[in-house]
Amino acid sequence: MIVRYDRPVSRSAFLARRLALFALVMLALVVVAHRFGMLKTPDFIALVLVAALPAALAVPLALIGLARLWQIGALGGVAAVQALIYAALPLALPGYGYFLYTNRPVLTEVSTDLGDRPAWVSAPEANQQFLPRPPLSPLAAALQTERYPGLTGRRYEGAIDRVYEAVRKVAAANRLVVTASRGEEYALPDLQLRPSEDGTAAPPPGAAMGTPPAEEALPESGPLPMPRPDAISALIDAAETDAAEPAGEARLQLSTKTFVLGLPFDAVVRLKEEAEVTLVDIRVASRYGPHDLGISDEIAEGFLHALDAELLGIAGN
Numbered sequence: 001m002i003v004r005y006d007r008p009v010s011r012s013a014f015l016a017r018r019l020a021l022f023a024l025v026m027l028a029l030v031v032v033a034h035r036f037g038m039l040k041t042p043d044f045i046a047l048v049l050v051a052a053l054p055a056a057l058a059v060p061l062a063l064i065g066l067a068r069l070w071q072i073g074a075l076g077g078v079a080a081v082q083a084l085i086y087a088a089l090p091l092a093l094p095g096y097g098y099f100l101y102t103n104r105p106v107l108t109e110v111s112t113d114l115g116d117r118p119a120w121v122s123a124p125e126a127n128q129q130f131l132p133r134p135p136l137s138p139l140a141a142a143l144q145t146e147r148y149p150g151l152t153g154r155r156y157e158g159a160i161d162r163v164y165e166a167v168r169k170v171a172a173a174n175r176l177v178v179t180a181s182r183g184e185e186y187a188l189p190d191l192q193l194r195p196s197e198d199g200t201a202a203p204p205p206g207a208a209m210g211t212p213p214a215e216e217a218l219p220e221s222g223p224l225p226m227p228r229p230d231a232i233s234a235l236i237d238a239a240e241t242d243a244a245e246p247a248g249e250a251r252l253q254l255s256t257k258t259f260v261l262g263l264p265f266d267a268v269v270r271l272k273e274e275a276e277v278t279l280v281d282i283r284v285a286s287r288y289g290p291h292d293l294g295i296s297d298e299i300a301e302g303f304l305h306a307l308d309a310e311l312l313g314i315a316g317n
Contacts, residue, residue: 013065013076013083016058020086023055027090035262041288042129044261048094055090058083097293104294105147107140108133109285112153112300114141118270118283121180121253126264131289148297154280154304156311160273161188163280164250166310167269174306176254176267183245183271248273258295264288265299280307 030051034044065080111117137143144151156163164184171178245251254267267284284300286292 008068008072008074010065010068010074010076010080012061012068013074013080016061016065016083017079017086019054019061020058020083020090023051023053023058023090024086026051027093031261035257035260037262040127040129041264042127042131045131048090051090052094055087058087059091062087100293101291104291105143106137106291107144107296108290108292109136109140109283110144110148110151110292110296110300111281111283112151112304113270113281113283114144118251118268118281120266120268121182121251124255124266124285124287126287128288133286133288134290151297151300151304153282154307156278156280157276158278158311160248160250160271160278163278163311164188164271166307167252167271167280170303170306170310171252171254171269174256174303175259176256176303178252179255180253181251183250256299263295265292265296267299267303269303280304 027048030039030044030047033039034041039047062080062083065074065076065083068074069077069080168178170176250271252269252271254269256265256267257263258265264287265284266287267282270279270281270283272279272281282300282303284296286296
């Protein structure tokens with residue numbers, strides 16, 4: 001008589017593998033969609049938490065499968081191990097976020113000038129849904145000084161145009177996209193004073209023809225300017241006044257995303273020329289939520305260190 005042994009099967013192990021694989025695939029799709037702008041950050045965070053639920057359920061089921069394998073030799077040991085591997089990333093991502101949330105200072109932005117933070121050229125706007133960004137706390141400056149004492153502005157011995165060019169170069173190299181600017185006329189050198197190929201100063205347009213530039217620019221005939229209505233004139237003048245920058249000062253507003261997850265952040269760099277030095281300050285803020293997870297400081301520090309390397313030799317204290 002032939003005795004046939006039927007090996008028991010651990011259904012919990014195979015169910016755990018299905019749940020963990022579903023969570024991993026869902027997380028991958030969510031990260032890709034958010035990284036390339038197809039998903040907003042609040043929706044991204046909500047879906048990451050949803051993906052963690054089946055992964056969390058898969059872990060005890062996989063452990064039950066391993067226990068059944070040890071006790072009665074039930075089939076499903078490989079499936080249980082695979083389930084634990086698949087569930088690691090969907091659980092690790094929100095776990096690491098929670099670790100940063102509890103161990104980093106509760107800040108939404110950082111600045112190298114806490115007394116006079118660089119103003120936004122255009123205030124960042126976003127549909128924050130269930131992740132509203134609260135107003136800046138009065139204790140934010142003291143908290144930043146305590147936790148990030150090394151975040152300070154820079155002083156470079158050089159003209160503002162050279163520093164401005166370096167700022168744009170470093171921003172492009174660090175995936176910081178310029179979205180708005182003010183005061184570029186103070187940062188760009190005067191084109192009429194640039195030397196020509198023969199070493200002499202380049203003449204203004206129209207001088208080579210013997211015609212003054214102002215006369216050449218005037219048309220022979222055209223409509224005469226009419227006075228603007230008082231209301232419209234007042235609005236235009238107010239807008240021009242608001243857009244004007246103090247002499248010797250320029251601002252660049254930037255936006256960036258973290259490399260892997262694509263979390264959005266906004267920044268503004270202020271350049272101020274004083275005597276023979278140029279002062280550079282940066283302000284970085286998260287676009288969503290009441291906490292920046294310490295990423296704002298990393299962006300600011302990385303930018304300033306790269307700028308120091310670009311302007312090596314002219315930095316001062």
